Amino acid sequence: MKIAFWLYFFMFIAFFDLHAQYPILTPFALSLGAAPTFIGWMMGIYSITHLPGNLLAGRGVDKHGSRRYLIFSLISAGIILLLQAHVTAPWQLLMLRSLSGFVLAFLAPACLALLASLSQDPIKQGKLMAGHGVMHTLASVVSPAAGAFLVAQAGFATTFQSLGWLLIGTGIIAIFLIKGNQGSTPAVSGHLTKGYDEVQTTGFRVIPLRFYLLPLAVACSQGILFFELPLQAGGISGILNTGLYFSLLSLGALVTLCMLFLHRYSPYARATTGVLGMALAFYSMVANWNIPLAVSLVFLGMAKGVLFPAMASLFIELSGGKRLGTVFSLQSIAMSLGAFLGPVLAGQIRHTLSPYFLAFLLLMLLLVTVPPMRKRSKAERTAGQTPPAVV
Secondary structure (H helix, E strand, O other): OHHHHHHHHHHHHHHHHHHHOHHHHHHHHHHOOOOHHHHHHHHHHHHHOHHHHHHHHHHHHHHHOOHHHHHHHHHHHHHHHHHHOOOOOHHHHHHHHHHHHHHHOOHHHHHHHHHHOOOOOHHHHHHHHHHHHHHHHHHHHHHHHHHHHHHHHHOHHHHHHHHHHHHHHHHHHHHHHOOOOOOOOOOOOOOOOOOHHHHHHOOOOOOOHHHHHHHHHHHHHHHHHHHHHHHHHOHHHHHHHHHHHHHHHHHHHHHHHOOHHHHHOOHHHHHHHHHHHHHHHHHHHHOOOOOOHHHHHHHHHHHHHHHHHHHHHHHHHHHOOOOHHHHHHHHHHHHHHHHHHHHHHHHHHOOOOOHHHHHHHHHHHHHHHOOOEOOOOHHHHHHOOOOOEOO
């Protein structure tokens, strides 16, 4: 599908820019004189400002389609990166990161809703979500090392300017390639179809709030990793090592994302397996198992490659495939809260308790909190309905 190809391209560029900053933001903040506790808040505020954006994006994507939100998010985030190149104090970086969190909050609900609308077949939707994961992972394989290398060669300012212009250029291209109000209608037609509201409402199922603990806990553990790993690698002096570590994480995810046969299995079973794998990987980082950090990161990435497409498919199935803008907006809100809590908690406890052990505890608690789903009957599958979870 042509729209899927271009959407994957836009997501690749957006994710490339995002992940290129992971190994350099902490060293950049340190170079401005920021303390580790402040860095935790800086990373957290980026995620907490996702919340108003997610709330606006959910209803907006369902009502108006994805196009305007996708373009706004890309161009605005690029402008903020251009401003970030001229930061001279930690509080300025904090302000710009908070603005960046708000404008990028529109990107994920818009992209995921548009992708999911390309098909109503659950297996094909799973493959489309896996394609989203592949683009995310391909970008995150090369971008951390590329960002670290660019900083080492040209400095922070040039790096932020380059990433900013890349996002702005991608947003301009999207203006010409995504036509009409494409969004979360059952079939993408280039404009809002007649009876849109009725189609979106019929068959929609309210997802129990406990299922949103899944993206909350997973994002929290990721936030812990993104905070702790650059400090563990040596801060400013370890930028290149940090970039390589994040690339190893993404290489592991790429391995399992390419296993397309996994999408024939239950999304709940895949999500549970992924959470357990992530928990064990975090535990291996603090246990006396003599496992190299690089190996643990590859295994952690493989678990993420199983989990993230499964999580998207799980929410599509739970909702009945309707009002996907709202569904993915709520998922993004849960992830934003988790990504806020992760680095903040890690910054507060890292001198008394390993942040990696905290991530392990959160993920193991998640496994006993989110209940399994009852298997659908033949009549329910035929009607396209999703049964309630077993409490």
